[in-house]
Amino acid sequence: MAPIDPHSFADDDEPMTEHVSLSLYLDFSRSVIRGTAVVTLSRPHAGRITLDARALEIAAVVRPDGGAPIPFELSYPPDPIKGQALSVNLTSPSSAFVIAFSTSPSSTALQWLTPAQTSTKALPFVYTQCQAIHARSVFPCQDTPSARIRYSARLNIPEPLSAAMAAARVRRRAPILGEAAPGCPDAAWCAAGRAVEEFHMVQPVPPYLFAFAAGEIRRREVGPRSCVYAEGTAETVAAAAAEFAGVEDMIVAGEALFGEYQWERFDLLVLPPSFPYGGMENPRMTFLTPTVIRGDGSGAQVVAHELAHSWTGNLITNKTNNDFWLNEGFTTYAERRIVEVVQGKERAALNMGIGWRGLNKEMERFKNRMEFTKLKTNQEGVDPDEIYSEVPYEKGFHFLWRIEREIGRFEFDIFLKKYIEKFKFQSVDTETFVEFLKDNVPGIEKRVDIETWVHGTGIPADAKEPESALYTKIVAMAERFNHPELAAVAEWQGQEWELYLENLPRPLQPSQVVDLDTCFGLAESKDWEVKVAFLDLAISSGCEQYLGMVEKALKEVGRMKYLRPLYSALLRGPCQDQGKILAHRVFAEARDSYHPIAQGVVQSILSKHL
Numbered sequence: 001m002a003p004i005d006p007h008s009f010a011d012d013d014e015p016m017t018e019h020v021s022l023s024l025y026l027d028f029s030r031s032v033i034r035g036t037a038v039v040t041l042s043r044p045h046a047g048r049i050t051l052d053a054r055a056l057e058i059a060a061v062v063r064p065d066g067g068a069p070i071p072f073e074l075s076y077p078p079d080p081i082k083g084q085a086l087s088v089n090l091t092s093p094s095s096a097f098v099i100a101f102s103t104s105p106s107s108t109a110l111q112w113l114t115p116a117q118t119s120t121k122a123l124p125f126v127y128t129q130c131q132a133i134h135a136r137s138v139f140p141c142q143d144t145p146s147a148r149i150r151y152s153a154r155l156n157i158p159e160p161l162s163a164a165m166a167a168a169r170v171r172r173r174a175p176i177l178g179e180a181a182p183g184c185p186d187a188a189w190c191a192a193g194r195a196v197e198e199f200h201m202v203q204p205v206p207p208y209l210f211a212f213a214a215g216e217i218r219r220r221e222v223g224p225r226s227c228v229y230a231e232g233t234a235e236t237v238a239a240a241a242a243e244f245a246g247v248e249d250m251i252v253a254g255e256a257l258f259g260e261y262q263w264e265r266f267d268l269l270v271l272p273p274s275f276p277y278g279g280m281e282n283p284r285m286t287f288l289t290p291t292v293i294r295g296d297g298s299g300a301q302v303v304a305h306e307l308a309h310s311w312t313g314n315l316i317t318n319k320t321n322n323d324f325w326l327n328e329g330f331t332t333y334a335e336r337r338i339v340e341v342v343q344g345k346e347r348a349a350l351n352m353g354i355g356w357r358g359l360n361k362e363m364e365r366f367k368n369r370m371e372f373t374k375l376k377t378n379q380e381g382v383d384p385d386e387i388y389s390e391v392p393y394e395k396g397f398h399f400l401w402r403i404e405r406e407i408g409r410f411e412f413d414i415f416l417k418k419y420i421e422k423f424k425f426q427s428v429d430t431e432t433f434v435e436f437l438k439d440n441v442p443g444i445e446k447r448v449d450i451e452t453w454v455h456g457t458g459i460p461a462d463a464k465e466p467e468s469a470l471y472t473k474i475v476a477m478a479e480r481f482n483h484p485e486l487a488a489v490a491e492w493q494g495q496e497w498e499l500y501l502e503n504l505p506r507p508l509q510p511s512q513v514v515d516l517d518t519c520f521g522l523a524e525s526k527d528w529e530v531k532v533a534f535l536d537l538a539i540s541s542g543c544e545q546y547l548g549m550v551e552k553a554l555k556e557v558g559r560m561k562y563l564r565p566l567y568s569a570l571l572r573g574p575c576q577d578q579g580k581i582l583a584h585r586v587f588a589e590a591r592d593s594y595h596p597i598a599q600g601v602v603q604s605i606l607s608k609h610l
């Protein structure tokens with residue numbers, strides 16, 4: 001009788017779900033899904049079985065054979081972080097039951113876009129973002145990454161739309177009478193103008209990797225096992241396809257480093273600009289923000305990262321969010337190894353430099369909450385979206401790099417392959433990794449202070465500042481505020497600009513900021529990293545003339561990497577009063593266009609500066 005995960009009501013005495021079969025009716029007019037879930041357990045069970053739910057209505061729980069009702073209960077009031085426990089009381093030994101449920105418009109995983117909010121303006125769009133703990137707001141489940149579930153799904157959508165899913169497509173067909181009972185009446189399911197798309201996921205995956213989108217989606221092939229899908233016109237898809245032309249080279253590089261690619265396909269789905277992350281590693285189909293399409297192939301880093309999760313994260317999964325570094329630290333390490341192969345050592349080193357800077361900034365952010373500067377964290381009572389940071393990514397990367405430097409890359413590569421082979425399709429915790437490391441690299445604990453790396457706060461003394469000639473040069477230029485020469489910056493990509501702008505002494509004279517913009521067109525940059533780094537600098541330097549552009553930017557994108565610094569700069573910057581009023585007004589106006597996760601994060605930034 002103990003919870004297995006601080007973010008889930010699932011209980012270790014109860015069997016885990018092995019398979020779920022979902023029938024989902026997407027009701028765009030009401031922004032809800034009506035669905036049924038046939039849950040199959042790993043063994044027959046009598047008594048209570050506890051699932052997670054958030055903002056769900058449960059219409060009934062019934063037996064799969066004959067539909068006799070099964071008693072159930074939803075805990076009340078909802079826990080602000082975990083949501084509600086759905087306790088199903090299996091009165092006789094059973095290994096399957098059916099839940100009829102519906103989502104609500106306040107589901108935290110789903111964003112429903114009206115036609116006006118899409119790029120073609122013609123049809124509505126919906127998509128999911130389930131990591132960290134939002135799958136439970138789409139369907140009731142044991143929403144912990146320690147669970148691994150196979151599933152099948154039937155999405156009932158309006159005929160003009162198509163569906164995409166992080167699973168294998170089976171077929172598109174007409175709805176069949178009776179197939180969705182008891183959750184959704186046949187009259188709706190089989191109404192004229194509806195179509196059903198079927199998918200299945202045969203490999204067991206943690207629930208946070210459940211993902212779909214539906215809308216006006218087009219696709220284009222970019223490699224032997226990759227297509228780009230995008231919401232929008234044929235031009236949008238063409239631009240995306242050009243950006244990701246190198247994807248097969250990356251997969252090949254990944255396989256050479258980490259072993260065979262296990263997911264058959266690696267497709268990319270480019271979402272509307274409100275997508276709250278840069279990328280999300282949904283299996284077989286990575287979800288991406290359109291802001292990575294810059295026309296110069298620099299979106300490759302995000303793709304390398306999400307691809308790397310195919311081994312680290314999706315094959316081997318963190319057991320709970322306390323071990324989140326096992327997902328993101330390993331993936332950051334793997335991403336940089338792939339980048340090194342396809343873009344060269346200098347680019348990988350620059351990324352390491354940028355990451356190092358980010359890690360040091362996080363130490364400042366968490367100086368009063370040092371728990372979250374540890375690799376192994378205790379997230380009891382903590383919302384994972386609230387403490388999301390670069391620490392698991394960059395400190396995790398540095399821990400692995402430290403081990404690599406100690407035993408040499410040749411040995412470390414052998415170790416990594418062995419680790420992946422041993423634990424593939426399993427969810428593991430930090431202790432399991434450390435034990436495996438000690439068993440396979442005897443004596444490692446005498447050479448690397450594993451205890452301090454895993455359980456200590458801050459950045460360990462034996463972490464090494466990455467060396468990148470380009471990084472050092474740009475930072476030095478910025479710190480002395482050397483105006484970049486046109487010739488020197490001709491080759492600069494977004495990352496170089498970002499690094500330069502972020503390292504300029506603050507505040508600058510407003511005239512210096514304007515001068516930079518006049519020379520290099522930074523505020524109008526097509527590269528969002530550059531635009532946001534510049535606008536952040538402008539706000540911090542009190543340049544009121546840029547507030548209009550800040551407002552425009554905050555209404556155009558919903559990627560949290562951009563929302564966080566811009567809202568924070570408005571609240572903290574020298575034009576504080578004006579900034580504060582602007583931040584609150586813009587949020588009130590833009591809120592509905594953000595994904596619910598981003599809404600929550602911005603809300604919490606604003607409430608800290610009341």
Ligand code: BES
Nearest residue numbers: 131132277278279280281301302305306
């Ligand atoms: N899995 C993460 C995104 C995520 C983390 C979503 C936690 C929800 C909760 C993804 O792989 C990621 O790290 N994306 C980065 C990409 C970057 C590191 C290249 C992002 O979105 O910025």
Ligand code: ZN
Nearest residue numbers: 305309328331
């Ligand atoms: Zn990641």
